Amino acid sequence: MNRLRSLIKLFWIFFKVGSFTFGGGLTMLPLIQEEVVEKQKWVSEEEIVDIFAISQSVPGVIAINSSIFIGNKVAKIPGTIAAALGVILPAFLSIILILIALLHFQNNVYVERVLSGIRAASAGLILLSAIKLGKNILKDKLNWIIAIAAFTAICVFNINAAWAVIGGGLVGYFAYLLKRARAQK
DSSP, rough: OHHHOOOOOOOHHHHHHHHHHSHHHHHHHHHIIIIIIIIIIIHOOOHHHHHHHHHHSSSHHHHHHHHHHHHHHHHHHHHHHHHHHHHHHHHHHHHHHHHHHHHHTTTTTTHHHHHHHHHHHHHHHHHHHHHHHHHOOOOOHHHHHHHHHHHHHHHOOOOHHHHHHHHHEEEEEEHHHHHHEEEEE
């Protein structure tokens, strides 16, 4: 019975996250963090940062990828399925309803203004997520340098985000090797 409760809870939490978040996967991160770290305590602050980093660096939507990692940690394969379905289902149902509504309200100025407000609020949620993640990650000079370099590479030089993540990982790895070699001398 506990396993079934865990699966239902996983599904419901990710269904809520998927239902009340507009603007894509990144806007879901603060809600996922609040639910699984602060309320349920399924993962630690450090683990959620790792989950988000890995989820961002592999193909797919970050919210779905994150739900899969968290679902697996909580209840293995059944948890993976419950969490992934929970986060996917609201978007799937919403798209069907939106397609039906757009047929009737395609050029409605009120609908356009509502969507504009939703996009602005979503930008605020993404900024909040960046600030929360930054507090946990940017604790030393090297991480600040990697973050600024990745931001610059993506925004100024139009480098694909995946390459920036891979580059950051390589810099972190080689910095560790250098530090270890210096410690052995």
